[in-house]
Amino acid sequence: MFQKVLIAEDVDFMSSGIKMALESLQIPVIEYAQYCDEAFLKLKKAFLDNEPFDLLISDLSFVENPNPQRLTSGEDLIKEAKKLQATLQTIVFSVEDKPYRVQQLCNELVVNGYVWKSVNGQRELKNAIKKVFDGEFFISHQLAHTLRSKETFEITDYDVFLLKHLAEGKDQKEISIELKESNIKPNSISSVEKRLKTLKENFNANNPTQLIAITKDFGLI
Known part of the structure; x- marks a missing residue:
């Protein structure tokens, strides 16, 4: 012992x-x-x-x-x-x-x-x-x-950044701008769209609102 x-x-x-x-x-x-x-x-x-x-x-x-x-x-x-x-x-x-x-x-x-x-x-x-x-x-x-x-899906700081700004009501174009201003890559609109799609699939969310609700329950945002 x-x-x-x-x-x-x-x-x-x-x-x-x-x-x-x-x-x-x-x-x-x-x-x-x-x-x-x-x-x-x-x-x-x-x-x-x-x-x-x-x-x-x-x-x-x-x-x-x-x-x-x-x-x-x-x-x-x-x-x-x-x-x-x-x-x-x-x-x-x-x-x-x-x-x-x-x-x-x-x-x-x-x-x-x-x-x-x-x-x-x-x-x-x-x-x-x-x-x-x-x-x-x-x-x-x-x-x-x-x-x-699903909890073992790797959640990165990048994901948290996307989710927080999505929860603030920003659309993909606005999130892309926020990423560029913060010097975070990838920051294209297509990259944001692709990653949010992956997050929705991982958390079985049908739309951004549901994704925000689920990830809040998981303590992500």
Whole structure:
């Protein structure tokens, strides 16, 4: 089992039940940080002292700190942590359940587990730790569909740009102009038309209005 685990979570850690759940796994060292900057400093000090953490469990959103913070989200923290310590295992523990965001976080951050905060969250977190320790990827079963079928269609920043401007009521010609002004390619009207057609097919949308509604539900815009 993991020997040293860091929890980045802004709730009252001592009374949240998370600490008890981890202690039941007989993890010798469990440390806690309420803010991302604090968590990163703990990771960095341990790494420089040649006593690195084995696992980072992080929420995604944190309450605002009255003091300026360099890292303001769990996403920022995980990115920086992996730059510091490439071998660090990471688990997201969050209420975020929008398919696009879950897919993006799993794929771009290359996390080892994604646990959805729910009534079963603490039990699933224990299972996730066990699975990750055994070299397996874990995702809460309620979110597993986000990594399959249509949700695995690669959504790019380009797509999000098109969808946001489409949602603002712009037509393909106007979106083409916006792309050119932003120096984004491809930016021809035909390229915009082709990509929007692909998006409609992927999301089974019959028209632009339906496409906007569906992608909003998926958390894209």
